[in-house]
Amino acid sequence: MKAQPREQGSFYISWVEESARRSYRITREETIVGRRSDCDVNINNQHISRRHARIVFRDSKYILFDLDSRFGTYLRGVRVTEHVLEPGDCIELGKDRVPFLFTTDETSFPGENTSSLEHSIFNLKLQDNEEASELEKVTWILDFQQHWESSFTPETAFDQILHSALKLSGAERSYILVRDKTGFGYTTGMDSTLRRLKEGEFQTSRSVVQHVVQTGTSVFMVEGLDKIFAGTNSMIASGAKALACLPLRGIPEDSGAAAMLGILYLDSTHPMHALSGLDEKILKKLAGDAGNVLERIEFVKGAQQRKTLERELALAEETQKALLPSVIPVVPGWQLAAFSKPTRYVGGDFYDFLQSPGGSLVGVLGDVAGKGVSAALISSMILGSLHSLIHSNQPIEMVVSAVNRLMCEKSSTSRFVTLFAVEFTPGTGGRFLSAGHTTGYLFRWATGAVEELPSNCMVVGAFSFAVFECNPIDLNPGDLIISYSDGLTEAENPAGEMFEEPRVLQIIREAGPSGADAVIEKLTSELERFTKGHPQTDDITILVMGRT
Amino acid sequence: MSFSLKTRKVGAVVLVDMSGRLMSGEPVQSLRTAVRQAVDEGSLKFIFNLGDVSHIDSSGLGELITSYTTIRGRGGDVKLLKLTKRAKDLLQMTKLLTVFECFDDEQLAQKSMN
Numbered sequence: 001m002k003a004q005p006r007e008q009g010s011f012y013i014s015w016v017e018e019s020a021r022r023s024y025r026i027t028r029e030e031t032i033v034g035r036r037s038d039c040d041v042n043i044n045n046q047h048i049s050r051r052h053a054r055i056v057f058r059d060s061k062y063i064l065f066d067l068d069s070r071f072g073t074y075l076r077g078v079r080v081t082e083h084v085l086e087p088g089d090c091i092e093l094g095k096d097r098v099p100f101l102f103t104t105d106e107t108s109f110p111g112e113n114t115s116s117l118e119h120s121i122f123n124l125k126l127q128d129n130e131e132a133s134e135l136e137k138v139t140w141i142l143d144f145q146q147h148w149e150s151s152f153t154p155e156t157a158f159d160q161i162l163h164s165a166l167k168l169s170g171a172e173r174s175y176i177l178v179r180d181k182t183g184f185g186y187t188t189g190m191d192s193t194l195r196r197l198k199e200g201e202f203q204t205s206r207s208v209v210q211h212v213v214q215t216g217t218s219v220f221m222v223e224g225l226d227k228i229f230a231g232t233n234s235m236i237a238s239g240a241k242a243l244a245c246l247p248l249r250g251i252p253e254d255s256g257a258a259a260m261l262g263i264l265y266l267d268s269t270h271p272m273h274a275l276s277g278l279d280e281k282i283l284k285k286l287a288g289d290a291g292n293v294l295e296r297i298e299f300v301k302g303a304q305q306r307k308t309l310e311r312e313l314a315l316a317e318e319t320q321k322a323l324l325p326s327v328i329p330v331v332p333g334w335q336l337a338a339f340s341k342p343t344r345y346v347g348g349d350f351y352d353f354l355q356s357p358g359g360s361l362v363g364v365l366g367d368v369a370g371k372g373v374s375a376a377l378i379s380s381m382i383l384g385s386l387h388s389l390i391h392s393n394q395p396i397e398m399v400v401s402a403v404n405r406l407m408c409e410k411s412s413t414s415r416f417v418t419l420f421a422v423e424f425t426p427g428t429g430g431r432f433l434s435a436g437h438t439t440g441y442l443f444r445w446a447t448g449a450v451e452e453l454p455s456n457c458m459v460v461g462a463f464s465f466a467v468f469e470c471n472p473i474d475l476n477p478g479d480l481i482i483s484y485s486d487g488l489t490e491a492e493n494p495a496g497e498m499f500e501e502p503r504v505l506q507i508i509r510e511a512g513p514s515g516a517d518a519v520i521e522k523l524t525s526e527l528e529r530f531t532k533g534h535p536q537t538d539d540i541t542i543l544v545m546g547r548t
Numbered sequence: 549m550s551f552s553l554k555t556r557k558v559g560a561v562v563l564v565d566m567s568g569r570l571m572s573g574e575p576v577q578s579l580r581t582a583v584r585q586a587v588d589e590g591s592l593k594f595i596f597n598l599g600d601v602s603h604i605d606s607s608g609l610g611e612l613i614t615s616y617t618t619i620r621g622r623g624g625d626v627k628l629l630k631l632t633k634r635a636k637d638l639l640q641m642t643k644l645l646t647v648f649e650c651f652d653d654e655q656l657a658q659k660s661m662n
Contacts, residue, residue, distance in 0.1 A: 367606070369606035369609065369610045370572065370606065370607050370610065415610065416613060418606075418642065435643075436642030437641075438641075439641075454641070455641040455642065455643065458644065458646065458647075459643070462610075463613075463617075463647065466643075
């Protein structure tokens with residue numbers, strides 16, 4: 001019999017079956033997990049093989065082997081056939097990916113808050129007195145955080161690095177500098193009484209840090225300072241008599257190559273004897289482990305940033321929806337109707353019906369080039385400006401000119417908007433402006449004829465020198481003005497054919513005599529019949545207005 | 549039809565031959581990269597050959613505007629060559645024909661650059 005693992009503390013396999021927590025303490029050299037009733041860890045799940053996996057204690061390690069199971073054994077989503085288990089590893093078995101936790105804590109279970117687990121890992125008795133491997137545990141915990149979105153924070157990990165470094169080196173102060181956009185910036189610090197140092201107390205030798213950044217190699221000055229650094233101002237100010245500065249390397253998420261992610265800086269007003277006697281190997285290991293921790297922190301932060309981005313998307317979508325009129329206004333003498341079907345998340349279409357204090361009625365429909373949050377934000381910005389400008393009784397060409405100037409100043413040049421706007425002022429009749437927008441239509445009730453309202457101005461937001469002018473438009477009772485975004489005519493069916501203008505014209509002719517609502521109703525139902533559920537790739541917006 | 553782009557240098561002029569659908573994503577990105585690279589190398593005179601471009605979407609149009617603004621901002625010029633009817637209609641509708649000088653003949657486009 002080989003040595004049993006008991007001296008190193010107990011190890012468990014824990015899982016949840018039918019809402020009950022189960023746990024198995026590993027006592028043998030070989031542990032079998034499977035569906036068969038004679039397995040050590042027995043679970044009743046038809047997608048787990050009879051003898052699914054085996055855990056073997058060999059050379060002071062627990063090794064997991066998949067026993068050619070039908071649906072496989074997984075670790076962090078990757079199928080494995082053999083894996084050296086670390087406390088905290090969550091193995092997933094079979095088609096249903098039933099989680100099994102390899103742990104030192106009988107009370108932790110897969111999917112639960114890892115704080116107790118974190119505690120157990122920190123208190124884990126080390127197998128071979130290597131103090132630096134404290135940091136390895138932090139790495140595991142960060143893996144956990146990523147896996148289960150628990151509450152362990154990068155700050156706790158930094159504290160652990162500082163704590164270990166102080167203990168190892170006998171230094172009085174330790175600091176971590178982390179890579180940011182401009183270089184390496186102070187992140188956190190701790191003194192030998194484990195008091196957290198404030199940013200104002202942060203005093204490192206800039207020349208030493210610079211040396212480490214430039215050469216990528218560590219600087220150790222444990223008994224007095226080297227001449228090349230000793231005379232520099234920042235060194236004198238810090239009062240340091242001994243220091244160590246180590247690069248922390250890791251592989252950042254956005255690239256495959258190892259890079260310097262941070263710097264660990266230790267100093268002391270006395271010679272650091274502990275440091276001078278220290279094995280170079282342990283120091284390297286400390287820096288290596290700390291680099292790993294930084295790498296995981298970057299990874300976790302990346303995941304958090306993605307979450308933030310998704311929240312922003314949802315927010316932008318909400319903002320845009322809030323700006324679109326939820327109820328079409330009722331204006332005596334007018335029939336107003338609109339339809340809007342955005343793509344997933346946010347697109348750049350917008351429309352509105354606005355009334356100025358002077359009695360003008362304005363209908364507007366726009367399409368911001370591109371999609372996503374920025375397109376949505378620009379459409380929000382334009383709607384906001386339109387509201388305030390129209391409320392100050394400005395004619396629409398002035399309003400659009402102002403928006404054009406604003407966009408040229410505020411947004412990138414590749415962003416532009418095509419816009420259709422029509423304005424009716426009592427006494428002066430109607431005017432329309434189409435800034436590069438898809439041709440609009442004017443349905444004549446008396447004759448059934450359809451007239452075109454083509455683009456008469458340059459797109460908005462591309463060039464500050466653009467000039468915006470209106471064309472007159474006369475509207476008789478029953479006549480309708482129809483404008484839409486090209487998402488309508490470019491909507492595709494499963495065969496890849498587009499809806500196209502002729503269909504739109506045909507529908508206007510047919511439904512026009514029945515009024516604004518009938519046109520929208522027929523356009524949308526015919527569109528649905530045409531696309532047959534083929535995924536929509538662009539926002540679809542339609543606006544119809546006419547005299548009753 | 550996928551998008552492809554080739555650049556060739558004739559004297560001081562960079563000719564960018566494009567074919568396929570000039571639209572958001574890779575096509576727009578490759579045009580941006582090609583222009584940026586040529587500008588970084590000191591080129592200021594560009595002719596975009598759109599003869600084989602079947603479709604331009606709003607992002608494609610946006611990129612033409614960006615290229616124009618970037619290159620003109622550095623004292624250079626961009627001219628368009630061999631617009632299809634569809635592209636011409638689009639530029640007409642957006643009134644960008646008033647901004648871009650367009651040619652059907654490469655020699656004439658070249659000459660206009662001097």
